[in-house]
Amino acid sequence: MKLPYESKQLLEPIPPILVAAQKFAGAEGLHFFGVSNLNVSRDFQWYQEWIDESRNGTMEWMKNHLKIRENPELLLANAQAALSFGFPYSLGDRWSLGSDDGPRIAQYARLKDYHKFLRLKLERVKRALEQHLSPAIFDWRITVDSAPLLERAIVANSGGAFVGKNTCIIHAEKGSFFLLGEILTSKEFHIPEKISAESRHTPRTKNGGCGTCKRCQVHCPTGALDEDYRIDARKCLSYWTIEHRGEIPLEYWPWISRYMFGCDICQLVCPYNRPGHPSPEAQSLEKIKSTPDLIAMILMDQRQYEELFGGTPMTRAKRSGLRRNALIAAIVTKDPRLDLHLERLKLDDDPVIRGTVLASISYFNK
Numbered sequence: 001m002k003l004p005y006e007s008k009q010l011l012e013p014i015p016p017i018l019v020a021a022q023k024f025a026g027a028e029g030l031h032f033f034g035v036s037n038l039n040v041s042r043d044f045q046w047y048q049e050w051i052d053e054s055r056n057g058t059m060e061w062m063k064n065h066l067k068i069r070e071n072p073e074l075l076l077a078n079a080q081a082a083l084s085f086g087f088p089y090s091l092g093d094r095w096s097l098g099s100d101d102g103p104r105i106a107q108y109a110r111l112k113d114y115h116k117f118l119r120l121k122l123e124r125v126k127r128a129l130e131q132h133l134s135p136a137i138f139d140w141r142i143t144v145d146s147a148p149l150l151e152r153a154i155v156a157n158s159g160g161a162f163v164g165k166n167t168c169i170i171h172a173e174k175g176s177f178f179l180l181g182e183i184l185t186s187k188e189f190h191i192p193e194k195i196s197a198e199s200r201h202t203p204r205t206k207n208g209g210c211g212t213c214k215r216c217q218v219h220c221p222t223g224a225l226d227e228d229y230r231i232d233a234r235k236c237l238s239y240w241t242i243e244h245r246g247e248i249p250l251e252y253w254p255w256i257s258r259y260m261f262g263c264d265i266c267q268l269v270c271p272y273n274r275p276g277h278p279s280p281e282a283q284s285l286e287k288i289k290s291t292p293d294l295i296a297m298i299l300m301d302q303r304q305y306e307e308l309f310g311g312t313p314m315t316r317a318k319r320s321g322l323r324r325n326a327l328i329a330a331i332v333t334k335d336p337r338l339d340l341h342l343e344r345l346k347l348d349d350d351p352v353i354r355g356t357v358l359a360s361i362s363y364f365n366k
């Protein structure tokens with residue numbers, strides 16, 4: 001049994017519970033990154049600076065629960081440690097950037113909603129661990145993007161992966177197409193001090209690190225990765241197409257015609273993802289198998305929206321956001337069918353759609 005951080009010089013024997021966690025995770029198709037303490041103080045300072053610089057854009061909710069973000073032990077009584085897991089989700093396609101002119105959807109968003117299926121997987125891992133430790137006298141709490149937790153910091157603390165300049169968690173052999181989930185526990189672990197937050201940003205070695213590479217920064221179409229290991233969400237396509245409510249500034253429109261929900265570019269160009277690492281289980285969870293028709297999306301009513309996108313992460317943008325993104329993509333790609341519907345869309349119930357139609361005049365007069 002090879003633990004992910006086995007290559008690091010562990011002076012102590014690996015606790016059997018970690019070997020068990022690795023085994024139970026494997027049975028669920030998950031990668032086990034390792035165990036970490038809950039000290040995220042340095043990362044929280046970065047987080048706070050990030051918020052103070054308004055890099056969160058209109059994601060106001062990121063300003064909430066700061067005390068908990070700084071002290072993850074507040075999420076569970078007597079919390080001592082976190083076990084970190086990743087679901088490998090690469091669909092292995094859309095690989096050759098530039099060969100596909102159509103609007104794309106980020107890979108994770110084409111699967112069923114990971115908040116649900118990853119949580120179920122982690123529930124089963126947790127139950128197996130409880131049985132393994134029976135009689136279990138520990139408390140556990142599962143988080144899958146569902147608590148104010150600095151998940152990347154926790155995973156990086158485990159030493160099983162590193163944070164890249166694209167800000168993603170990257171495994172040295174398996175790349176970054178992982179969705180993350182954690183199990184917080186009141187069980188005590190002796191955690192050898194593995195890596196300090198600062199020393200994560202290291203030269204490239206067989207254990208990871210970006211070194212002098214800057215491919216993600218160079219290829220980000222909107223310049224959102226403007227500083228090493230930092231993103232400006234206000235420039236990120238993923239932010240505009242998923243999180244932002246309301247109209248989208250014209251300068252981002254050309255790129256939305258290429259990525260109408262989320263964006264994978266800074267991962268696709270990363271050398272750690274170069275072999276592709278397609279995940280058969282992700283393929284079996286794929287729900288959106290081809291790009292939906294733009295005009296059908298623009299015109300979809302609530303029932304059609306639920307049929308097309310229900311149960312996928314795309315509902316995060318709501319019907320309004322998805323119609324807006326599709327409308328922008330249709331405008332920019334000059335979809336000839338759009339003309340037929342423009343007069344009606346000018347009177348749409350949704351002010352975001354009306355505003356986007358009006359803004360298209362400025363777009364073409366630019």
Ligand code: B12
Nearest residue numbers: 043046106145151152153167168169179180229238262263
């Ligand atoms: C808000 C959010 C977004 C925002 C902001 C992204 C961001 N980079 O912060 C937007 C909407 C843009 C977004 C996009 C995406 N997201 Co998102 N997102 C989140 C969320 C909810 C919070 C992230 C956060 O706190 N950001 C604030 C920054 C400051 O924190 P951070 O990203 O953790 O920062 C790390 C580094 O940037 C670095 N750092 C920060 N500041 C500084 C300063 C210095 C000087 C240094 C050296 C380092 C440094 O250290 C931090 C680690 O502690 C997390 C879930 C969670 N609870 O963590 C998912 C999460 C990060 N997202 C995820 C995914 C999959 C994506 C997308 C790939 C989706 C897509 N295809 O479109 C893109 C990737 C874009 C990118 N390059 O990050 C996954 C990431 C998995 C992974 N392997 O890393 C997460 C963990 C969800 C999950 N549970 O799987 N996301």
Ligand code: SF4
Nearest residue numbers: 220236237263265266
């Ligand atoms: S997700 Fe796209 S827009 Fe956002 S930082 Fe990465 S490459 Fe840039």
Ligand code: SF4
Nearest residue numbers: 164165210213216270
């Ligand atoms: S593309 Fe290069 S700089 Fe960016 S995350 Fe990957 S290795 Fe690091």
